[in-house]
Amino acid sequence: MTRLLFNTESIRDFAIQENEISFYRNLVKRSPLDILMAKASSKRDDYWGKVITYSKKVFVPLTNMCRDSCSYCTFVKHPDHPEAKIMSPEEVLLSAQMGEKKGCKELLFSLGEKPEKKYVKPKKALEALGYNSMTDYLHDMCKMVIEKTFLLPHVNAGTLSEYELKKLKNVSASMGMMLETTSKRLNKIGEAHYACPDKVPIQRIRTLVAAGCSKVPFTTGILIGIGETFDERIEALLLIEKINNRYGHIQEVIIQNFQRKPDIAMAKHPEPTLNDMLETIALARIILSPSISIQAPPQSREGTY
Ligand code: SF4
Numbered sequence: 605m606t607r608l609l610f611n612t613e614s615i616r617d618f619a620i621q622e623n624e625i626s627f628y629r630n631l632v633k634r635s636p637l638d639i640l641m642a643k644a645s646s647k648r649d650d651y652w653g654k655v656i657t658y659s660k661k662v663f664v665p666l667t668n669m670c671r672d673s674c675s676y677c678t679f680v681k682h683p684d685h686p687e688a689k690i691m692s693p694e695e696v697l698l699s700a701q702m703g704e705k706k707g708c709k710e711l712l713f714s715l716g717e718k719p720e721k722k723y724v725k726p727k728k729a730l731e732a733l734g735y736n737s738m739t740d741y742l743h744d745m746c747k748m749v750i751e752k753t754f755l756l757p758h759v760n761a762g763t764l765s766e767y768e769l770k771k772l773k774n775v776s777a778s779m780g781m782m783l784e785t786t787s788k789r790l791n792k793i794g795e796a797h798y799a800c801p802d803k804v805p806i807q808r809i810r811t812l813v814a815a816g817c818s819k820v821p822f823t824t825g826i827l828i829g830i831g832e833t834f835d836e837r838i839e840a841l842l843l844i845e846k847i848n849n850r851y852g853h854i855q856e857v858i859i860q861n862f863q864r865k866p867d868i869a870m871a872k873h874p875e876p877t878l879n880d881m882l883e884t885i886a887l888a889r890i891i892l893s894p895s896i897s898i899q900a901p902p903q904s905r906e907g908t909y
Contacts, residue, residue: 615809618850620786620842628838628887637883644889651894661710661758662703666691666742669726670716672800675869676830676862680716683725690729690738696745700753710777711755713742717762717802739768746775758823763802766814773820780823781815782858783808786843787836796830796870809843816851825858825899828884829876837884841891848893856897859885 632640667690670680681688691699700711718738719726726738735741739761746757756777763781764772772779786805790797797803815822826840841857848854861876876884885900892898 615806615813618809618813618843618846620839620846624842625835625838628842628891629835631890632834632883632887637879637886640886640890641882644886647894648889648898652897657897659710660706660708661712662699662706662708662755663712663714664691664696664699664745666696666713666715666745667719667726667738668716669719669723671719671722672717672802673798674800674803675796675798676827676865676873678865678868679714683719683723688725690726690733690741692733693745693748697748697752700749700755704753704755708755710758711749711753712758712760713745714760715742715762739764739772743771743775746772750775760823763807763811764814766818769811769814769818769820773818778821778823778855779815780856781808781811782825782827782860783812783840783844784825784827785830785832785836786840787832790831809847812844812847813851816847816853819851820853821855822853823856823858824854825856825860826884826888827860827862828880829862829874830870831873838887838891841888845892848896854896856899857888857892858899858901859888860901 665679668679668681669683669688673680703711715738720730720738730736730738730741733741742759742761746759749755749757757775759772759776759779760781769779784803788805789795791800791804792798801807812822812824824844826837828837844854844857859881861881862873864871864873864875881900885898888898
């Protein structure tokens with residue numbers, strides 16, 4: 605039985621079957637956590653040894669405005685908020701140069717999803733900078749970073765079309781977008797992704813596939829604890845693996861945990877437990893190709909994994 609019904613032929617190729625999910629559901633059910641983790645560690649060690657890789661990067665939030673409104677977001681600012689902004693080229697360059705001085709090798713452009721398509725203020729702010737779209741502005745900021753520093757731009761711009769991916773590929777070393785979840789339920793009213801056009805799973809899956817078609821080295825990941833079921837987590841991991849099997853472009857998968865904050869809509873939503881996190885990271889290592897690095901952001905939880 606097909607769980608996800610994709611509406612285009614090429615995306616339908618990646619649909620995950622119920623029996624694929626039940627295989628991993630049963631594996632987790634019958635394996636104590638330490639056995640599951642040992643299995644994952646052994647797969648990791650066979651490929652990577654004991655090496656943990658990282659790259660120092662400077663974070664540049666090109667805009668904190670966004671047309672989506674995820675219930676857990678702490679980054680976004682409504683255009684009417686006094687802190688809502690688009691960074692100027694001078695601010696971008698200053699951040700890049702400061703990062704360079706601190707020994708960074710990469711610059712991570714992070715930004716909300718196409719705020720100019722929903723709000724007048726970001727549209728006008730972009731026009732004042734001489735642009736019609738955030739993607740075009742981002743392109744030129746990447747180009748500036750390459751021309752004026754030794755940093756490698758990494759672009760984290762959310763959902764992108766194949767045309768946008770190809771354009772940005774010319775001025776970046778790699779790109780990324782969290783798949784987050786395959787759950788369409790979470791787009792319903794009262795759920796984490798209500799009123800988020802870019803969090804409809806099919807849109808994110810399209811971007812993952814388009815990045816593969818465009819041969820863009822890509823980072824993706826899942827966000828756990830936002831209302832998804834365990835089966836939906838398995839489905840998301842299997843989907844990433846299936847897309848990577850076709851295109852070989854996924855270099856890293858992030859397993860990120862939802863964190864409660866007082867000023868978000870999900871302030872009272874329970875956080876995933878440490879066991880939950882360990883189980884999901886181990887499962888990711890077991891499901892995904894060994895060449896895909898797994899990152900579990902250490903800053904996302906007190907203590908260590
Ligand atoms: S897409 Fe969601 S999480 Fe990302 S910036 Fe927009 S509101 Fe925040």
